[in-house]
Amino acid sequence: MKQRLLTAAIGIPLFFVVLFFYATPVFNGALSLILGIGVYELLQTAQYGRKKVITVTCVLFGVLLPWFELPVLKPYRVILLFLFAAVLMAALLKWHDEIRMEQISQLFFVSVVYPIALTTLVYIRDSFDTAHGLFYTVLVFSCAWAADAGAYFAGRFFGKHKMSPKISPNKTIEGLIGGVITSLLFAVAISAAFSAIMASQNVAVSINYLSLLGATLLGTMVGVFGDLVASVMKRQNGIKDYGTIMPGHGGIVDRFDSVFFVAPxxxxxxQFFMI
Incomplete structure (x- = not known):
């Protein structure tokens, strides 16, 4: 518990520093850093670190994805994707006695799908004005992290009924309910704060609370789904955490596993409902 709180005490201020530079390349850079470490953790978990050329290529591609909307890269996104796939196919040919096609598929998934999922935060920013984009981004993290915190404490104090004992023994139905309630409360609080800030600048904001409720419920449940997927991957690889970079939490993937699913x-x- 002390390690979790200490990590939070360091991580939360860093999070707000990044949000302060939300409309700048600093935000893209922060996502690149997260993805670089995250892809590396996933590759090490699956024991692909033995081939350094594969590791470096996969990490670099993951790091590059948050920058694909730049004018200099945007016209070449598809080309870069196919070049990356070609490198993986070349690795299969070179080390065909050691690497199987299903492993190449896993490498592609880890290096492309996960980074694209987190890069949707850039798409959210670029699809709206800065204020609204920032609100939606905070909502993403609220659905992931507020729900996680609420589930942790509700499960710890009230948890009796296991939700998925074979995948994640510590998760309970009571924890899930606590996470949903916490996420909804945070979403309403964030919306009220956003409206007040905009009103102080003489900008009237109308919140569609029905859409907010739907988005929050969707984000929270998808976040739980992502957390369980990460747990399955850890169990299949026989590990407890993806890394140790965040004491009390584990690795980057352990902390962002829900965000990878909530953001998209x-x-x-x-795209269908405004909040």
Missing amino acids: AIFVWL
């Missing part, structure tokens, strides 16, 4: 879910929601 909220992005899709916003």
